[in-house]
Structures are given as C-alpha cells and as structure tokens.
Amino acid sequence: MTLTETAAPASTQPHILCTDLVRIFSADGVEVQALQGLNLRVDPGEMVAVVGASGSGKSTLLTILSGLDTATAGVARVAGHDLLSMGGRERVAYQRHTVGFVWQQTSRNLLPYLTSAENVALAMNVAGTLRGAPRARRVEELLELLDVGEMRDRRPGELSGGQQQRVAIAVALANSPQVLLADEPTGELDESTSAAVLEAMRGVNAELGVTTLIVTHDPTVSGHVRRTVQIRDGRTSTEVLRSTRVDEHGEEQHIAEEFAVLDRVGRLQLPHDFMQSLELRDRVRLALEADHVGVWPGDEGRADAATPPPPDQRPPGAPAAARAEPAAPAPTSRRARRAEERAAEASAADASEEER
Numbered sequence: 001m002t003l004t005e006t007a008a009p010a011s012t013q014p015h016i017l018c019t020d021l022v023r024i025f026s027a028d029g030v031e032v033q034a035l036q037g038l039n040l041r042v043d044p045g046e047m048v049a050v051v052g053a054s055g056s057g058k059s060t061l062l063t064i065l066s067g068l069d070t071a072t073a074g075v076a077r078v079a080g081h082d083l084l085s086m087g088g089r090e091r092v093a094y095q096r097h098t099v100g101f102v103w104q105q106t107s108r109n110l111l112p113y114l115t116s117a118e119n120v121a122l123a124m125n126v127a128g129t130l131r132g133a134p135r136a137r138r139v140e141e142l143l144e145l146l147d148v149g150e151m152r153d154r155r156p157g158e159l160s161g162g163q164q165q166r167v168a169i170a171v172a173l174a175n176s177p178q179v180l181l182a183d184e185p186t187g188e189l190d191e192s193t194s195a196a197v198l199e200a201m202r203g204v205n206a207e208l209g210v211t212t213l214i215v216t217h218d219p220t221v222s223g224h225v226r227r228t229v230q231i232r233d234g235r236t237s238t239e240v241l242r243s244t245r246v247d248e249h250g251e252e253q254h255i256a257e258e259f260a261v262l263d264r265v266g267r268l269q270l271p272h273d274f275m276q277s278l279e280l281r282d283r284v285r286l287a288l289e290a291d292h293v294g295v296w297p298g299d300e301g302r303a304d305a306a307t308p309p310p311p312d313q314r315p316p317g318a319p320a321a322a323r324a325e326p327a328a329p330a331p332t333s334r335r336a337r338r339a340e341e342r343a344a345e346a347s348a349a350d351a352s353e354e355e356r
C-alpha cells in the first residue's frame with residue numbers, strides 16, 4: 001500500500017469532544033430533547049461505535065458532528081473546530097477537508113450516473129485537492145484499499161450493496177479527513193456483508209489512522225471495534241472496552257469490560273438490567289467505601305428492601321459494573337455507622353456511670 005497521507009496529527013487533544021451537548025427540536029409547539037447533556041470523547045486514531053435504540057439520538061449526534069446541524073447548548077469540538085460557534089465559511093471548509101461521511105443510503109453517498117472512480121474524483125474536485133496524475137493515483141489507491149479497484153468503471157447501480165458502501169468509504173476519505181463519521185453504514189446490508197464493510201472500516205482506521213465514529217442500532221458492531229458507547233435517551237450511558245491479553249499459558253484472551261459513563265457533575269446511568277434485577281427506581285441508597293460506591297434499593301416501604309451491608313461483608317474491590325449482592329441489614333452509610341458507634345459509646349458511658 002502506497003498511501004502516505006496520515007490523517008491524525010500527533011496531539012493529546014481529543015479529536016471529538018462533546019460536553020453536556022443538548023439539542024432541542026421544536027415541532028408544532030412541542031419540544032423534543034433529542035440530546036440531553038451528552039458527553040463523549042474520542043481520541044485521535046480511535047475507532048468507536050455509538051450504539052442505541054431507535055430515537056435515542058444517534059442521528060442527531062452525527063448530524064451535529066458533521067456540521068449539518070447546530071446543537072442548542074453545550075460543547076462540540078471536532079479536530080479543533082468549535083461546532084457551535086463555527087461560521088459559514090469555516091463550516092464549508094470543515095465539511096470538505098476535516099470530516100468525511102458515510103450515510104446509510106447509497107443515494108446520499110454516490111451519484112448514480114458516475115462510476116466509482118468518478119465519484120471519488122468528484123469529491124476531490126469539489127474540495128480542490130490534488131489534480132491530474134496525483135489525483136488519479138489517489139483514486140486508484142483508495143479503491144484498492146477498499147478492495148473495489150476492479151469496480152472502478154462501474155456505476156453504483158452495477159455494484160452490490162457492500163461494494164457501494166466500500167466505494168462510499170473511498171469517497172469519504174478522498175480529501176484525507178482527520179475524522180470519518182458513519183451513520184448506520186451497514187443498515188441496508190445483510191449480516192455477512194455488514195461484517196465485511198465494518199472490517200473494511202477497521203482496515204482503513206488501522207492503515208490511515210483516521211479517527212472513526214460509527215453510529216448504529218446494530219449491536220454486532222461491537223465485535224469490530226475496541227470501544228462501544230451506549231446511548232440512551234440522548235445521553236451516553238455505558239461503554240464496553242475490548243482488549244486482548246495473553247494468559248499464563250501463552251493463549252490469547254479476549255476481554256470485554258463494561259463501564260458506566262460518569263459526567264462532570266457525577267451523574268451516571270445504571271444499566272437497565274441492573275435496575276430491573278434489583279428493582280431500583282425513584283431513589284437508591286448510596287454508601288461511600290474506600291475503593292467503591294455501593295448502590296442499594298431505596299424503597300423503605302418494602303419488607304424485603306435491602307440496606308448496605310457493613311464493609312467486612314461486602315465483596316472486596318467490586319469492578320466498575322459488577323453487581324454487589326446486598327447482605328445483612330446495616331446502616332446506610334459510613335456517616336450513619338459512625339453516628340451509631342458514637343451512640344453506642346455514649347450509652348456504654350452512661351451505663352458505667354450508673355454502676356458507679
């Protein structure tokens with residue numbers, strides 16, 4: 001492979017940063033909060049999937065990050081561009097040079113009357129990047145990288161769905177963007193073709209170092225990225241990080257760890273199944289321990305309501321998303337336990353006073 005342009009510059013700044021991002025739509029006097037204080041950070045060169053149910057705010061997020069829509073409040077920065085304050089001229093330059101997009105619908109990605117090669121060249125023509133032989137060379141290199149070199153002279157109607165999306169990725173990369181954004185890139189493909197397209201995106205991410213964000217409702221995308229962020233009701237809720245470690249027998253172990261996203265002011269969303277399993281609702285009891293925070297059902301009216309166990313009965317060092325099993329009833333917090341201890345000391349002192 002002879003592609004030499006690396007997309008991600010050396011930088012410690014995140015390539016995508018959303019802080020408390022809000023998008024409110026108003027339709028017929030009714031307000032819809034599509035994003036409700038979303039937080040997301042993606043570092044240069046990372047490949048991240050944002051996964052969520054229909055209506056969770058995925059497309060709204062991607063439309064803002066692509067510069068096609070503006071957030072109502074919060075912070076959205078991509079590769080040094082402030083998307084909330086960006087003017088018209090900066091916005092056009094941003095869309096041509098900083099980000100590349102792949103949409104679900106082929107009709108949004110490719111012009112039907114142009115060949116694959118012409119579609120890629122058109123993106124460079126519009127942005128005014130490269131000319132003549134260097135442009136033709138880059139078109140060939142990108143189509144080869146996406147494994148559709150042999151389809152260079154075919155129009156979209158003469159390609160399979162998977163081939164069309166590969167050409168669409170080549171178009172998105174034509175102007176060497178720092179960030180690649182994809183909205184349901186496999187939404188119209190069958191399972192095996194989806195897997196092949198996601199692997200092609202992973203190859204591009206590894207080869208060119210382009211920061212890649214995919215939003216999708218398809219949970220199988222997790223198998224193709226190291227980091228999957230769950231979006232729920234317009235907020236990022238949990239993250240799964242995948243890594244590979246070699247165990248003591250020299251065998252590769254694939255590890256997936258789940259984390260809850262904690263925002264600046266300490267808000268987090270508990271996973272749905274955790275809430276259902278312990279019937280957590282309305283309010284919960286919290287206890288601060290040396291190395292973790294415990295969460296217990298807060299329903300005082302229920303006969304079976306559990307309260308935090310004393311520290312010596314709790315599982316040691318529970319991981320971030322592990323479920324702590326409630327044990328024997330005990331005071332709700334360290335502060336409450338100290339108050340009880342003080343009361344016990346006071347009553348012992350009273351008793352010895354009486355004895356005297």
Ligand SMILES: Nc1ncnc2c1ncn2[C@@H]1O[C@H](COP(=O)(O)OP(=O)(O)OP(=O)(O)O)[C@@H](O)[C@H]1O
Pocket residue numbers: 025026027032033034052053054055056057058059060061217
């Ligand atoms: N232009 C709009 N006007 C009014 N409400 C909107 C608009 N766009 C999105 N919404 C609402 O915002 C919420 C989030 O929509 P969004 O399209 O971002 O969700 P999504 O996760 O991408 O869903 P899907 O997977 O079905 O595409 C939904 O309740 C939707 O109805």
